Every structure is written in structure tokens, then in C-alpha cells.
Amino acid sequence: MSSKTMKAIVTNGDGTxxxxxxxxxxxxxxxxxxxxxxxxxxxxxxxxxxxxxxxGNILGCDFAGVVADIGSDVDPALAMTPGKRVAGAVHGGVSPNGAFAEYVTVPADMAIAIPETLSFEDASQLGIACYTTCQCLYQAQHLPTPLEPAEAPLDVLVWSGTSSTGQYAVQFAKLAGLRVLSTASPKNFELVKALGADEVFDYADSKTPRRIAAATGGALKHAVDCISEGMTPNQVSMSLSKEGGTISTLLPYESRKKGVQTVFVLAYTFFGKDIQFPFVFPANPEHRKNASMYCKLIEEVVSRFGLKPNPARIFPHGLASIPDGFEYMRSGKVSAEKITYRIADTPGLAT
Ligand SMILES: NC(=O)c1ccc[n+]([C@@H]2O[C@H](COP(=O)([O-])OP(=O)(O)OC[C@H]3O[C@@H](n4cnc5c(N)ncnc54)[C@H](OP(=O)(O)O)[C@@H]3O)[C@@H](O)[C@H]2O)c1
Incomplete structure (x- = not known):
């Protein structure tokens, strides 16, 4: 395989x-x-x-495709046969290996098996969003999972039920029997309710934190902040009980409210290696073990419960559309959707 070449989106080292x-x-x-x-x-x-x-690094983290080759020492219990449909995530752009390419490598125990009923386009969004969801709900807060649901009522706030991670966090939390409160802009309330949120609030309304506190009887202890910047550190903190609680954050911050603990999760810690970018995060072998465990959990939840994917926005020219996709996202146009590329749409592919 190594003598073959492929098309890939590669960094030049100067921001291009x-x-x-x-x-x-x-x-x-x-x-x-x-x-x-x-x-x-x-x-x-x-x-x-x-x-x-x-x-020289290949960009892109999230992918879905088929197994093309198997390295040495792959656990036979993982049943990795050529042609098997899998999805997952890598630390594209930071390591040489990335998803915006015809081929990518991934640890076999972190390749999520995908059912025939799920398209490759929809499966390609599972990696970062679902691993991050598991880190937020289970690694950071030890909340019940869909496979071992809550036995007693428990409230959780998923701030931004329309963000990519938020759409999965709402579904995992609901399937685990939790009462899910979430936020969105009003045009997306129905979408977030259809994912399983019990109550949805307008994130731009200054009264929302007070309303969430009232809706939870002033006793909310668990939150996931899927935005973690601008006003949300304060908004999420104010939604929690007077005594405080725990917020899983996707960007690092400390809460100014007494009693509120924040736990920053970073998907890329799933490799269990030291990370320098986008944030310094020392290697944690527990996170590597969790990644393998979460891979199985995601697989089972997808096949048993059939998660609703983020609505996909497919850009037309595969890898050649990536500059347009970056610009669309950078300029803030993404709303409750996932930018997706089909590799076969790339002009000039050999096959
Ligand atoms: N630490 C990690 O491992 C990790 C993993 C994934 C993502 N992230 C980070 O998390 C952030 C979100 O990423 P993503 O891919 O999930 O986002 P995304 O899908 O691009 O988010 C877009 C959505 O955010 C919503 N939104 C914008 N401002 C909001 C606010 N103030 N409150 C609530 N919702 C708001 C919008 O909702 P409406 O359309 O309803 O207006 C929009 O639908 C990014 O900064 C990303 O880098 C970190």
C-alpha cells in the first residue's frame, strides 16, 4: 500500500x-x-x-469508510476484515494523518463499526461529536449511559442542543433516562425537541438561566457547555443550583460562581498522548482506555437506538470544496448542520 499515492488536503506550514x-x-x-x-x-x-x-500534515478529523488494510497485532476479537464499514476520528492537521484524504489510519479499537442502515455521509460525523459527548457525560461526570440508564430522576443541561456535539449529547442523555434541558435559537427548538430534549430555551434571552434554574427547582447539578465561550460560561453557571455543580466544557474556562467545578474535555486526548495544540493537555492513559470503551458504547447505541444524525450539508466537489466549507463555517453560517464531503466527488481522482 505504501508505494501508492492518494489525494489529500495538506498543510503548507504558513496557515495555508x-x-x-x-x-x-x-x-x-x-x-x-x-x-x-x-x-x-x-x-x-x-x-x-x-x-x-x-x-506536511493532512487536515480533517472525522471520517467514514471501509477497511482497506490491517496492521500487525490487531485484536482478532475486533473482527476487522477488509471492506468492513467503520467511522472514527483522528487528530488531523496536528498529526501527519488526517481524514481529508482518500485513506486514513486509526487504532482498530477506535474504529466504530457502522450498520448498513447508516450512510457513510451520516456516519462520518460520529467520531468527534460522539467521543466528545462520552467524555462530557461519562469521563467528566460519570452520568448514566443509555446501556445503564438512570434509576432515579436526574436533570442535565446541554447548552447548545443544535451544535454538533450538543445534538448527540441531548440524545445520549435522553436515552439514559435523564431529563434534558437545552438551548437553541427559536427556529431550531423543534429540532432539539425531536432529539429528545424535554425543554428548550432561547440562548440569546437574558432570562434563560433564571428560567432553567426555575425549571429544575434550583437544584441543577450537571451541565455540558457545548459552546464554552462568550456569555455561555456565565449563563451555564447561573443555571446551576445555588450550591453549584459540574460543567463539562469544550473550551477551557473557570466558573466565577462559587461551588461550580468545570471539567475541560478535549476529544484528542482519546489517543492517551501528550497534546500541545489546540491546548496543552498532558497524556492520560485513562483517556485512551475510555476511548476504546466509548467506541463500543457508541457502536451499540447507534445499532440499538439509531441516533439521529446532524442534518448533513454536502459540499459538491469533495476535497476540492474544503476551502468553501471552511469559509462557510468560519463566517458563522453553520446552524444545526454538519458540513460533509464525499471523497468520490473530488475532481481528478485516479479511481
Ligand atoms: N474540546 C473538544 O474536544 C471539542 C469537540 C468538539 C467541538 N469543540 C468546540 O466546541 C465548539 C462548538 O463546536 P461544534 O462543532 O459542536 O459547533 P457547531 O455545530 O459548528 O455549532 C453551531 C451551532 O452553535 C449554536 N450556537 C452558537 N452560539 C450559541 C450560543 N451562544 N449558545 C448556544 N448555542 C449557540 C448555533 O445554534 P443556532 O443555529 O440554533 O443559532 C449553531 O447551530 C467549537 O468551539 C469547537 O471547536 C471542542
């Missing part, structure tokens, strides 16, 4: 990137090579392209 022909990667021990069918975009992709000025 280009589509280039590069070698197809070789799967290392415990890894598989995936032929990417569809890739989804996350805010981190355009931010990494601009700010992490290291040349």
Missing part, C-alpha cells in the same frame, strides 16, 4: 493548505487503514489549518 498527491499511509501495529468514503468538518479543522503552522 493545498490538495496534494502524497503516499498512502501504512497502518502501524494495532491500526487499520480506512479508505475514506465521506469526511465531516469540525470547527477545529479550519482553526488548525490557520493557527497550527506545521507543514
Amino acid at each position: 493548505y493545498n490538495m496534494k498527491d502524497v503516499d498512502v499511509p501504512t497502518p502501524g501495529p494495532g491500526e487499520i487503514l480506512v479508505k475514506v468514503v465521506a469526511a465531516s468538518q469540525n470547527p477545529t479543522d479550519w482553526k488548525t489549518a490557520l493557527l497550527h503552522q506545521q507543514p
